[in-house]
Amino acid sequence: MASGSLAILFFCTLSPLLLLSSAQTCSSFSFTSKRSYTSCIDLPYLEAHLHWNYTPSTGKISLAYRAKQSSQGWIAWAINPSRAGMVGSQALVAFRNTNGSMTAYPTSITSYSPSLLPGSLSFQVSNISAEYLDNEMTIFAVLGPLEDATTVYHVWQAGSTVLNNIPQGHPLSPPNLQSTGTLSFLSKK
Ligand SMILES: *[C@@H]1O[C@H](CO)[C@@H](O)[C@H](O)[C@H]1NC(C)=O
Numbered sequence: 001m002a003s004g005s006l007a008i009l010f011f012c013t014l015s016p017l018l019l020l021s022s023a024q025t026c027s028s029f030s031f032t033s034k035r036s037y038t039s040c041i042d043l044p045y046l047e048a049h050l051h052w053n054y055t056p057s058t059g060k061i062s063l064a065y066r067a068k069q070s071s072q073g074w075i076a077w078a079i080n081p082s083r084a085g086m087v088g089s090q091a092l093v094a095f096r097n098t099n100g101s102m103t104a105y106p107t108s109i110t111s112y113s114p115s116l117l118p119g120s121l122s123f124q125v126s127n128i129s130a131e132y133l134d135n136e137m138t139i140f141a142v143l144g145p146l147e148d149a150t151t152v153y154h155v156w157q158a159g160s161t162v163l164n165n166i167p168q169g170h171p172l173s174p175p176n177l178q179s180t181g182t183l184s185f186l187s188k189k
């Protein structure tokens with residue numbers, strides 16, 4: 001009896017919190033480690049969010065891409081300077097290294113079966129790092145200047161497997177094939 005009512009009390013106390021967290025949007029998210037971003041967007045697939053600060057005078061974009069992921073998986077976010085879609089993407093990828101630390105690096109996607117090894121991109125990238133917290137992976141980086149920051153194609157992706165510190169292919173299910181869009185770094189939310 002006593003434990004039954006305790007369980008009910010616990011559930012009633014917890015459920016508003018659960019509702020709150022599932023409804024949480026990017027604008028109410030706060031980063032640890034004193035990072036803050038003026039703009040953000042909740043992406044429609046793969047439980048992903050992009051946060052950024054755009055500095056018009058330098059053309060630099062400081063960003064954080066975060067997405068739900070297991071500790072064995074990988075996440076990636078990319079700008080495609082030429083077209084919508086995967087091939088040609090200038091990507092940032094992150095995963096947990098076999099040594100336990102989070103690893104993030106740029107990689108350029110040149111085919112539909114790319115080897116996601118570190119590489120250079122068609123624009124500058126600096127200050128890249130990653131963290132894993134609350135079942136989310138986050139990539140932090142500073143990009144740019146870009147040729148055009150007002151309209152870019154972007155693509156985001158996730159996969160469940162990393163082998164010998166190399167992210168492996170992603171599922172071909174609808175969310176993983178629909179995770180592309182256009183973005184203006186000048187917009188605020
Ligand atoms: C893990 O490996 C990466 C890549 O080789 C390296 O940059 C990083 O410093 C290593 N971390 C630890 C804790 O050894």
Ligand SMILES: *[C@@H]1O[C@H](CO)[C@@H](O)[C@H](O)[C@H]1NC(C)=O
Nearest residue numbers: 060061062126127128141142
């Ligand atoms: C990039 O990292 C360097 C060294 O940690 C730091 O001084 C600089 O402020 C960072 N730049 C940005 C735009 O965050």
